[in-house]
Amino acid sequence: MWNYLKRLYHKMGSPKWFYDISNKWLPWLIGVGCLLMGVGLVWGLAYAPADYLQGNSFRIIYIHVPAAIVAQSCYMLMAVAGLVAMVWRMKIAFWVMRAAAPIGVSVTAIALFTGAIWGKPTWGTWWVWDARLTSMLILLFLYFGVIALYNAIEDDELANKAGAILSIVGVINIPIIKYSVEWWNTLHQPATITLTKKPTMAPEMFIPLVLTIVGFYCWFAVWLILRTQNEILWRERRTKWVQQVTNHVL
Amino acid sequence: MISLSAAMLATFRRDLLLAYRAKGELLNPLMFFLIVSSLFPLAVSPDPEFLGSIAPGIIWVGALLATLLSLDLLFKADHDDGTLEQFLLMPQPLVFLVLSKILAHWCIAGLPLVIVAPLLGVMLGLPENAYFALMMSLLLGTPILSLLGAIGAGLTVGLKKGGMLLPLLILPLYIPVLIFGASAVQSAGQGMAINGHIAFLGAYLFFTLAVCPLATVAALKLSVAR
Numbered sequence: 001m002w003n004y005l006k007r008l009y010h011k012m013g014s015p016k017w018f019y020d021i022s023n024k025w026l027p028w029l030i031g032v033g034c035l036l037m038g039v040g041l042v043w044g045l046a047y048a049p050a051d052y053l054q055g056n057s058f059r060i061i062y063i064h065v066p067a068a069i070v071a072q073s074c075y076m077l078m079a080v081a082g083l084v085a086m087v088w089r090m091k092i093a094f095w096v097m098r099a100a101a102p103i104g105v106s107v108t109a110i111a112l113f114t115g116a117i118w119g120k121p122t123w124g125t126w127w128v129w130d131a132r133l134t135s136m137l138i139l140l141f142l143y144f145g146v147i148a149l150y151n152a153i154e155d156d157e158l159a160n161k162a163g164a165i166l167s168i169v170g171v172i173n174i175p176i177i178k179y180s181v182e183w184w185n186t187l188h189q190p191a192t193i194t195l196t197k198k199p200t201m202a203p204e205m206f207i208p209l210v211l212t213i214v215g216f217y218c219w220f221a222v223w224l225i226l227r228t229q230n231e232i233l234w235r236e237r238r239t240k241w242v243q244q245v246t247n248h249v250l
Numbered sequence: 251m252i253s254l255s256a257a258m259l260a261t262f263r264r265d266l267l268l269a270y271r272a273k274g275e276l277l278n279p280l281m282f283f284l285i286v287s288s289l290f291p292l293a294v295s296p297d298p299e300f301l302g303s304i305a306p307g308i309i310w311v312g313a314l315l316a317t318l319l320s321l322d323l324l325f326k327a328d329h330d331d332g333t334l335e336q337f338l339l340m341p342q343p344l345v346f347l348v349l350s351k352i353l354a355h356w357c358i359a360g361l362p363l364v365i366v367a368p369l370l371g372v373m374l375g376l377p378e379n380a381y382f383a384l385m386m387s388l389l390l391g392t393p394i395l396s397l398l399g400a401i402g403a404g405l406t407v408g409l410k411k412g413g414m415l416l417p418l419l420i421l422p423l424y425i426p427v428l429i430f431g432a433s434a435v436q437s438a439g440q441g442m443a444i445n446g447h448i449a450f451l452g453a454y455l456f457f458t459l460a461v462c463p464l465a466t467v468a469a470l471k472l473s474v475a476r
Contacts, residue, residue, distance in 0.1 A: 086468075138422050138425055141418075141421070141422040142422050144418055145418045145419040145420075145422060148415050148418045148419070149405065149406075149415065149419060152406070152409055152411045152415050153409065153476075155476060158472055158475065158476055161472050162405050162469065162472055165401075165405065165465060165468050165469055165472070166401075166405060166419060168465070169401055169423070169461075169465050170422075170423070172461065173423050173426075176426050176454070177422070177423075177425055177426055179426075180425065180426035180429045180430060180450075181425070181429065183429070184429045184433065
């Protein structure tokens with residue numbers, strides 16, 4: 001098992017191997033993602049019962065919560081990739097990190113936007129300075145910082161390393177920021193899903209939510225792989241295998 | 251070879267001496283702090299009761315921005331004249347030299363803010379029982395601002411487009427300090443206990459003291475390689 005993992009890890013370090021294997025994953029991820037999102041969204045939007053307090057407006061949860069969860073995971077992924085890249089000098093990890101940053105911004109923006117739409121009927125206003133909205137806003141700012149750093153440094157290799165340092169520092173600070181923001185203000189309804197306790201939602205509302213969350217992760221993976229593949233093709237554009245791949249496509 | 255403690259002390263004294271020789275630059279963040287804080291009564295309302303209630307926030311945001319502006323003092327001159335490369339070549343571990351540079355930066359940029367803050371408190375009508383909390387929270391909080399800021403200063407030193415970048419990198423990280431610092435002053439003004447806030451700021455200070463110099467060294471090595 002351990003040897004297998006080690007071999008997998010070393011293979012991961014090869015851009016060509018990553019490019020080929022991720023090409024094989026892509027159709028599966030797209031298929032499963034579309035299936036889960038389709039079933040989850042139709043179920044959630046059309047068949048799940050309306051909330052007794054919020055009526056139909058709660059249904060935006062099926063976009064909002066998956067986006068918010070993926071937005072947080074994406075920053076974690078960036079920091080882990082950054083750490084792997086800095087410690088073991090694995091260039092793929094740098095590229096994955098770089099590919100993830102703009103995705104993180106978009107997904108965080110989706111979460112904030114849907115949160116605002118949800119807030120209008122529920123709280124009567126587009127924006128409330130409550131703990132979780134504020135944490136998401138700060139997460140967006142952290143993403144902005146990483147992207148601004150990438151854009152400011154012209155040398156790509158140094159920009160990648162600087163981005164890795166910043167995201168590692170950011171991820172260490174995220175729990176502190178989250179705790180302090182929560183302490184500062186708790187107005188929001190308690191967290192919708194906890195892994196330790198039984199869900200407080202009815203199962204017919206909860207199951208489609210799980211489906212959309214997993215589906216969102218699949219789409220995120222597809223998006224990330226496509227961006228990373230682009231990055232690989234660009235960085236390795238002088239190698240023989242990339243020229244073969246691109247000639248084949250052209 | 252001189253010992254580590256001697257090297258740290260020499261670095262610390264050198265930075266203080268350099269700051270003392272350029273007193274004008276030293277005063278800039280302080281004047282900025284005063285000006286920014288006095289914009290609020292003009293912009294919002296000069297009503298003393300209202301001002302008193304938002305004074306903790308004004309003073310803390312002012313201190314935050316003033317520190318941000320002073321972060322240029324930390325590595326920029328050393329980078330421009332090549333001293334930073336010599337630091338990297340020194341046999342002593344760079345983490346400790348960076349730490350004493352950050353401490354010197356706090357003495358130059360942070361400590362004056364702590365000393366001037368009560369004056370601003372008077373001008374903004376801060377409640378009388380909040381002054382101790384103001385001084386304590388700033389005393390514990392401003393070193394954290396210098397420590398966290400050093401990472402950003404290390405990452406952006408020598409960048410042509412670094413000016414606008416530094417606040418983007420660092421301000422989100424300053425949020426916990428701002429929350430606990432400002433609310434300590436606010437709670438004290440309302441006659442509530444501030445032990446929790448002070449304990450958090452103290453814990454955060456020691457945490458950043460342990461982590462930030464390491465991250466700053468990694469950042470500086472990148473910036474010098476550039």
